[in-house]
Amino acid sequence: MVQIDDAGSGSLIGGTCIGAMRVETKEFVFDFIPVESYYEGAFEKKAYIDKCEEIVYSLISKLNVSKREEIQICQGYMFETVRHKLKQEGFNINSTKIKDPLQGAIENTFQEYALSLGLPAQYVKYTRYPLHFHRILRWVYADYDRRHLLCKTGWKSWKKYGHLNVEISEDILYKRNYTCLKCGKRIKPGSRVKVLRYTSNCPNVIYLHHKC
Ligand SMILES: [Zn+2]
Numbered sequence: 001m002v003q004i005d006d007a008g009s010g011s012l013i014g015g016t017c018i019g020a021m022r023v024e025t026k027e028f029v030f031d032f033i034p035v036e037s038y039y040e041g042a043f044e045k046k047a048y049i050d051k052c053e054e055i056v057y058s059l060i061s062k063l064n065v066s067k068r069e070e071i072q073i074c075q076g077y078m079f080e081t082v083r084h085k086l087k088q089e090g091f092n093i094n095s096t097k098i099k100d101p102l103q104g105a106i107e108n109t110f111q112e113y114a115l116s117l118g119l120p121a122q123y124v125k126y127t128r129y130p131l132h133f134h135r136i137l138r139w140v141y142a143d144y145d146r147r148h149l150l151c152k153t154g155w156k157s158w159k160k161y162g163h164l165n166v167e168i169s170e171d172i173l174y175k176r177n178y179t180c181l182k183c184g185k186r187i188k189p190g191s192r193v194k195v196l197r198y199t200s201n202c203p204n205v206i207y208l209h210h211k212c
Helices: 047-062 077-088 102-116 133-141 144-150 156-161
Strands: 002-007 016-022 027-033 070-074 092-096 167-173 191-199 203-209
Touching: 002 047, 002 077, 002 102, 016 047, 016 102, 027 047, 027 102, 047 077, 070 077, 077 092, 133 144, 133 156, 133 203
Parallel strands: 002 070, 070 092
Antiparallel strands: 002 016, 016 027, 167 191, 191 203
């Protein structure tokens, strides 16, 4: 039996991982819908759904899935068209909520990917709400010019919160254990810092190294 699911479709940064696993052997293959499919312009045309379909077909072919083997595929709307097509072609499709072993594997794969994009580990792991929108948004505003390119800019929430006014000033930071959200290194207490302020769903203050 083969399971198919996604991870990361709800994350503001990065694309979405699509994975497939043969449960009996744990053979695991995956690919990513690139973030560009979620950019403003592409998102409205549902480019990510076309890409999802393409990837599902390629994963099925990589695993040599026959029409007799059961395929359990995630119930999400992203898979709606490909589920329909596969059924029509005579594949043995079951739409269901996907659990382990695929779920754990694909979530790990997405976490590794998020880390590779530069997202700090404490945003991705060790948290009850990984990849929380407003937390990621802080990270994006800390280096907006580069990081806005990693965002699903076709989202409504990006339209609302992705172009906020950022006020920049300077200060001395006395807090201990503060990490610069731009370079990821500690800021020594008592040093000069750049201060970014913006209001999303609440007022935000971000401190960066003076030269960052
Ligand atoms: Zn820094």
